[in-house]
Amino acid sequence: MIEETPRWRRVVDALVRSILPVVLALVVAGLIMLAMGSNPIDFYAGVWKYGLTGNNWQDSLRLMAPLMIIALGLIVAFRGQLWNLGYNGTYLLGSVVAAGFGPVLYPVMPGWIVTAILIVGAILIGAIWSILPAVLKARFGTNEIITSLVMSFIAIGVVNLLIKGPMHDPNPKVTAPQTATIPKADLLPVLDSTRVHIGVVIAIVLALVAQFVLSRTSFGVRLDVFGSSPKAAQHVGISRSWMIVLLFCMSGALIALAGSIDVLGNVTYQRANWNPAYGDAVMPFVFLARLSPLAAIPLVAFYSVFANGGINAARSVGLNSDFLLVVVGLILVFMTITEFVGAKRRLGQSYLPPGMRQTVLGLVQRRGTARRAKA
Amino acid sequence: MSSTVAAPGVISLREITKAFPGVVANDRISLDIVSGQVHCLLGENGAGKSTLISILAGIQQPDSGAIEVDGTPTPINSPKAAVDLGIGVVHQHSTLVPSFTVLENLMLGETGLMLGEKRARERLEELADLLGARIDPQALAGDLGLGQQQQVEIAKAMWKGSRLLILDEPTSMLTPQAIEKLAESVAQIKAQGLAVVFITHKLREAYQMGDCVTILRGGRNVGHIGVDQLATFTEAQAQSAILAAMFGEDISTAGAAELAGATEARREVDDLELGTKPIRLELHGVSTRGHGHDVDIQDVSLSVHEGEILGVAGIDGHGQSALAEVIAGQRPAAFGTIRFDGQAITRLGVRGRQQLGLRYVTDDRLHEGTVGGMSVAMNLVLKRIGQAPFWRFGQINRKAVNVEADRLIQEYEIKTPSSATRAGTLSGGNIQKVLLARELTHGARLVVVNKPTYGLDLKTVQHVREILTGFAAEGGSVLLLSTDLDELVELSHRIAVISGGEIVGIVPNDGRGTAERVGQLMTGAIEGTR
Numbered sequence: 020m021i022e023e024t025p026r027w028r029r030v031v032d033a034l035v036r037s038i039l040p041v042v043l044a045l046v047v048a049g050l051i052m053l054a055m056g057s058n059p060i061d062f063y064a065g066v067w068k069y070g071l072t073g074n075n076w077q078d079s080l081r082l083m084a085p086l087m088i089i090a091l092g093l094i095v096a097f098r099g100q101l102w103n104l105g106y107n108g109t110y111l112l113g114s115v116v117a118a119g120f121g122p123v124l125y126p127v128m129p130g131w132i133v134t135a136i137l138i139v140g141a142i143l144i145g146a147i148w149s150i151l152p153a154v155l156k157a158r159f160g161t162n163e164i165i166t167s168l169v170m171s172f173i174a175i176g177v178v179n180l181l182i183k184g185p186m187h188d189p190n191p192k193v194t195a196p197q198t199a200t201i202p203k204a205d206l207l208p209v210l211d212s213t214r215v216h217i218g219v220v221i222a223i224v225l226a227l228v229a230q231f232v233l234s235r236t237s238f239g240v241r242l243d244v245f246g247s248s249p250k251a252a253q254h255v256g257i258s259r260s261w262m263i264v265l266l267f268c269m270s271g272a273l274i275a276l277a278g279s280i281d282v283l284g285n286v287t288y289q290r291a292n293w294n295p296a297y298g299d300a301v302m303p304f305v306f307l308a309r310l311s312p313l314a315a316i317p318l319v320a321f322y323s324v325f326a327n328g329g330i331n332a333a334r335s336v337g338l339n340s341d342f343l344l345v346v347v348g349l350i351l352v353f354m355t356i357t358e359f360v361g362a363k364r365r366l367g368q369s370y371l372p373p374g375m376r377q378t379v380l381g382l383v384q385r386r387g388t389a390r391r392a393k394a
Numbered sequence: 395m396s397s398t399v400a401a402p403g404v405i406s407l408r409e410i411t412k413a414f415p416g417v418v419a420n421d422r423i424s425l426d427i428v429s430g431q432v433h434c435l436l437g438e439n440g441a442g443k444s445t446l447i448s449i450l451a452g453i454q455q456p457d458s459g460a461i462e463v464d465g466t467p468t469p470i471n472s473p474k475a476a477v478d479l480g481i482g483v484v485h486q487h488s489t490l491v492p493s494f495t496v497l498e499n500l501m502l503g504e505t506g507l508m509l510g511e512k513r514a515r516e517r518l519e520e521l522a523d524l525l526g527a528r529i530d531p532q533a534l535a536g537d538l539g540l541g542q543q544q545q546v547e548i549a550k551a552m553w554k555g556s557r558l559l560i561l562d563e564p565t566s567m568l569t570p571q572a573i574e575k576l577a578e579s580v581a582q583i584k585a586q587g588l589a590v591v592f593i594t595h596k597l598r599e600a601y602q603m604g605d606c607v608t609i610l611r612g613g614r615n616v617g618h619i620g621v622d623q624l625a626t627f628t629e630a631q632a633q634s635a636i637l638a639a640m641f642g643e644d645i646s647t648a649g650a651a652e653l654a655g656a657t658e659a660r661r662e663v664d665d666l667e668l669g670t671k672p673i674r675l676e677l678h679g680v681s682t683r684g685h686g687h688d689v690d691i692q693d694v695s696l697s698v699h700e701g702e703i704l705g706v707a708g709i710d711g712h713g714q715s716a717l718a719e720v721i722a723g724q725r726p727a728a729f730g731t732i733r734f735d736g737q738a739i740t741r742l743g744v745r746g747r748q749q750l751g752l753r754y755v756t757d758d759r760l761h762e763g764t765v766g767g768m769s770v771a772m773n774l775v776l777k778r779i780g781q782a783p784f785w786r787f788g789q790i791n792r793k794a795v796n797v798e799a800d801r802l803i804q805e806y807e808i809k810t811p812s813s814a815t816r817a818g819t820l821s822g823g824n825i826q827k828v829l830l831a832r833e834l835t836h837g838a839r840l841v842v843v844n845k846p847t848y849g850l851d852l853k854t855v856q857h858v859r860e861i862l863t864g865f866a867a868e869g870g871s872v873l874l875l876s877t878d879l880d881e882l883v884e885l886s887h888r889i890a891v892i893s894g895g896e897i898v899g900i901v902p903n904d905g906r907g908t909a910e911r912v913g914q915l916m917t918g919a920i921e922g923t924r
Contacts, residue, residue: 236788237780243768244776250762253724254754255776256744 032361037307037314040357041321044349051345057336065335070328077214083323085110085281086301087222090315091229092273093298093305098233099246099266105152105167106274106298108174112148113141113278115178115198118289119186121282122199130205138279145275146268148174153267157260163267175294182291196291207284216284225273229312242266274298300326300344303351322347403429403464405450405481405558405589410459412445419445421613422459427558431621432580432590434604436597436636438852439822442613443593447560450591451483452476477503482551483560488543490550492536499535500550521549524586525579539709541572548579552588559583560591565599570879570913577603601632609639616640661903662884663703663863671699672735674840674871675721675752680730682716689713691720691895693730698840703862703872705886705903707879707912713895714875715757718844721873722754723747735839748777751839755829755846757875759822763829766818770810771799773817774832806831807857823854830861840871847881859885879909891915 049059070079089106096103117137124133152166179196188199207216233239245252245262253259277297282289304322308314330340405427412420419442427433437443448454450461452470460467463479470476476483490499501514515531522529527545535543544564551559561580565573580590580603592603600607606624609617617639624632675698682690691713698704708714719725721732723744732740734752742750756763764773775784775795783794799813808827810820817828826846833841843862847855863885866872876882882889883903889912890900899915901908 235790237785237790238788240772240779240790244765244779247765247767248761250758251765251776254722254744254756254762255779256723256748 033309036357036361037309037318040307040350040353043353043357044346047349047353048342048346052336052338052342055338057338062329062332062336062338065332066325066328068328069331070324074214075328076324079320079324079327080215080219081285082327083320084216084218084222084284085277086297086323087226087316087319088277088280089274089297090301090305090308090319091222091225091312092270092277093302094229094233094308094310094312094315095242095273096266096270097305098242098310099262100249101153101156101263101266101270102164103149103152103167103267103270104164104298105149105171105174105271107294107296108171108178109145109148109271109274110278110297111178111294112144112174113275114282114286114289115181115186115278116141116144116275117279117282118198118201118286119181121201121205122188122288125202125205133205134207134283137283138276141275141279142272145271145273145278147271148275149267149271150264153264156267157263167267179291182289188288198289200288201283203287206287207280218280218284221280222277223316226312226316233312300347303347303354307350307354403557403589404462406462406465407446407450408460408462410446410449410456410461412449412454412456418613420449420456423610423613423615425608425615425618427589427591429557429589430584430587431605432584432592432603434600434607435591435593435610436595436600436607436640437610438595438640439849440612440851441610443610444562445613446610447483447562447591447593450476450481450558450560452481477554480555480557481560482548482553482556482558484544484547484551484562484564486563488547490535490543490546493534495532495534496529496538496546497531499546500553503550503553517553518549521552524552524582525549526582527575527579539572541568541575544568544572544576545579548583552583556588558589558591560593562593563595564592565594565596570909573599597633597636600636601629607632607636609636611640660884660906661886661908663866663887666699666702666887668699668702668887671701673697674700674702674735675873676733677721678731678733680720680727680732682720682725683728689716689895691716691892694895694897695730696890696897696900698871698873700871701866701869702888703866703874703886705882705889706873706875706892707882707889707916708875708877708892709916710877712893714844714892716895717892718754718756718842718873718875721842722752724754745777751837753833753838753841755826755833755841755843757844757848759825759829760818764817764825767816769814770803770808770817770820770828771795771813773828774799774802774813777832778836802831802835806861823850823857826850826854826858830858834861834865834870838865838870840873841865842873842875844875845877846874847876847878879912882912883908 045063049063052059052062069075089110092109093103093106120140121133121137124136128136148170149167152161152163152170155161155166156163182198183196186198187193188197190199193199207218209216210220233242241252241255241257241262244255245257245259249259252262300322301319304318305315308318325346326343329343329346333340333342407423407425407427409422409424410420411418411422421442423442423446425433435443435446445454449456450470452473452475455471461470462468468479470479470481491502494502497511497514497518500518501509501511504510504514518529518531525545525548527542529542529545529549535546538546548559548561564576568576580592584590584605592600594600601624604624606621607617607619608615617636619627619632619635627635677694677696680694681692689712694717696704706714706717716725720727723739723742723746727740730740731738734747734750737750739747739750739752760766765776768776772795775798778784780788784791784798796813802808803810803813806827808820808831809824817825820828830846841862846862847858850858859881862872862874872885874882874885886903888900888902889908891898891912893916901911901915
């Protein structure tokens with residue numbers, strides 16, 4: 020008979036699988052720091068200090084807004100087993116819409132209309148840019164990992180061209196390749212007496228909406244059926260092509276939205292060759308959250324604090340801020356190992372490949388009998 | 395490279411035990427495989443036959459127990475070790491690369507640096523003589539008929555000089571004519587002094603081909619009929635001895651003998667005056683175009699009446715899935731029209747046809763029919779996503795879903811710990827019941843079923859067949875696609891034969907000899923095209 024795992028057991032399991040890789044990665048990163056001659060305790064204390072204390076938590080939250088929305092964009096695509104890796108290009112397209120048109124439009128129109136136009140514009144560009152990989156996948160079965168990645172490279176190039184060309188700051192004194200700055204008065208409103216802008220609230224609300232849509236509506240079930248097995252989806256009467264295009268557009272739209280909100284709330288202008296690559300950093304946390312928007316909130320919040328505090332903390336112990344990406348990479352490695360061990364344990368299998376166990380045991384036994392024979 | 399080993403060699407399994415989570419697949423099984431004999435291994439699905447073969451082939455390792463070859467304990471730690479011992483396996487499903495030639499397929503296992511094509515050719519000739527088969531070394535494996543493919547598989551298994559040949563359900567895909575051919579080959583191999591293990595779940599074949607019989611049930615060796623004993627038995631005696639072992643105290647279960655393929659299949663459904671019944675489903679000149687590697691259907695015309703079970707016989711992969719999917723609406727018809735209760739539905743999608751009462755039980759139960767990671771309850775309403783009362787204003791109503799699920803679980807006797815259990819953890823038989831429950835409920839008028847009993851245990855097979863005949867008796871129509879000729883003969887009113895994507899004939903199922911006529915149509919059509 021089939022044994023049901025009790026509910027508490029599953030909850031504990033999920034928690035362990037989400038948190039253990041992070042803990043292990045932090046420990047190993049500490050050892051690497053020791054080897055490099057820095058004090059890991061100082062570093063982690065610095066993360067706490069620069070990430071949370073004083074007014075620093077506000078900066079962490081400002082960083083969280085784009086990260087959270089990008090995470091949602093990835094979740095939507097990944098749930099349908101569509102590996103949209105074009106996030107960097109899509110993000111920059113969204114941000115350049117705000118940074119390029121914002122300074123031109125704000126002086127001539129009421130602020131809230133411009134903000135609405137910029138956000139809707141970014142969403143549309145993000146969706147349209149994602150249509151091509153989606154259609155290629157739906158129509159010809161092209162691998163979307165490659166097409167979305169290539170579309171991302173093209174987008175990054177186009178964004179740089181725009182900033183160096185038509186969107187360059189008209190002020191002749193500015194020689195650096197960058198757009199004009201959006202006036203402070205026109206930026207997204209902040210929550211009273213803090214520097215936390217309303218984009219953070221938008222991100223959290225979007226995550227809650229996404230959680231509801233994915234877990235309680237018929238669209239969520241259809242998406243899960245499609246993600247589990249495209250064959251089953253077809254059997255149930257879900258159009259594969261339509262689903263691919265829809266999910267890609269939603270994913271692209273969300274990621275571009277993150278870009279526009281980051282510029283309108285935080286960055287205020289855009290330089291050429293600027294690419295924060297938020298998607299790369301947020302990817303492991305999306306998987307640690309098991310593609311659940313709700314579970315992604317604390318994990319993304321954790322990374323926001325870690326990244327925000329980590330930059331100064333790394334500097335204070337004499338490390339390059341690129342060290343943060345080492346930690347992200349370690350999380351991915353330990354996540355894979357935890358998953359492997361967990362899956363093996365659930366199946367009640369040995370961790371060794373089949374046959375090896377017997378061979379090893381056989382060697383030991385044979386040596387034992389030989390010794391006994393000698394004696 | 396010698397093809398035979400000095401007889402009489404014995405491969406003995408001693409107390410082999412292998413457990414998987416939740417099930418003991420092999421429980422202290424002991425048996426001897428003697429060279430120059432055909433050892434039949436009988437048992438229904440799930441009895442532990444496949445696990446035992448995997449252990450012999452070095453794919454699985456036993457938890458305890460030993461294998462002795464000619465009296466010496468010999469662990470078989472890897473498939474390579476099995477090949478070196480001369481153990482060759484012909485698996486149930488083809489393992490040939492369709493785009494390679496026969497010769498290339500046979501040379502896949504070569505380990506040398508250069509391909510010795512000349513040597514390989516000689517070896518193939520040797521084996522072809524042994525098997526009494528004519529095999530063209532340059533033919534593409536994909537172009538061969540299934541019977542011939544199987545001969546190539548046997549040659550492949552014996553390539554490195556076999557001493558034991560294991561045939562895993564070799565007859566399940568073959569026409570009656572091809573089965574005879576296989577029996578001849580097996581006899582030849584036996585005459586060469588090789589041991590053969592012949593796995594089947596059909597009694598008739600065990601009696602006809604086997605020298606001795608071992609019966610497995612629930613992972614245990616529950617009966618053995620030795621060579622001398624089997625020789626003295628009449629067919630009827632052998633049957634009752636085997637049946638007693640196979641079913642134990644369940645022997646009284648009606649129809650057990652028939653299910654075990656002991657007797658010749660007879661029609662079981664009541665007569666139906668087709669002329670008096672209205673046509674429910676009508677296909678007129680339907681063709682499909684391009685869909686990966688599947689065979690498309692060409693110009694198919696057929697009709698299914700109210701209350702009728704129309705069987706569609708054919709060798710696997712001859713357009714059955716295209717036919718089923720074009721009717722279900724999962725792939726478009728390039729030409730032709732489909733009418734349902736007189737209404738043209740050619741342009742209607744899957745969901746539209748579902749709501750009209752046209753249902754489809756797919757043969758790919760695990761990946762197409764169900765979503766393994768979702769609950770049984772969700773799988774039971776999978777085709778009604780977004781519909782009231784299960785979804786209201788786009789939001790799921792879990793209570794309504796669970797009520798419906800519990801009703802269906804009870805009605806169709808689905809064995810599951812609860813409706814929240816993940817569907818993927820159920821047994822094959824219960825997954826099939828989930829599919830049938832989902833498709834036959836809520837106003838079903840016609841159901842297309844593809845291989846409905848394939849891979850199920852005998853009790854579930856009987857249950858599934860009762861569900862289908864019951865549905866037809868109440869006025870529902872069934873289009874039954876199957877590769878099991880006995881099943882078609884037992885259940886259908888008429889049997890259409892599909893070959894290469896075309897319907898090559900329709901045989902009314904009246905009285906004896908239907909199977910032979912269907913078999914003739916199947917082989918005739920194949921010989922004609924090859």
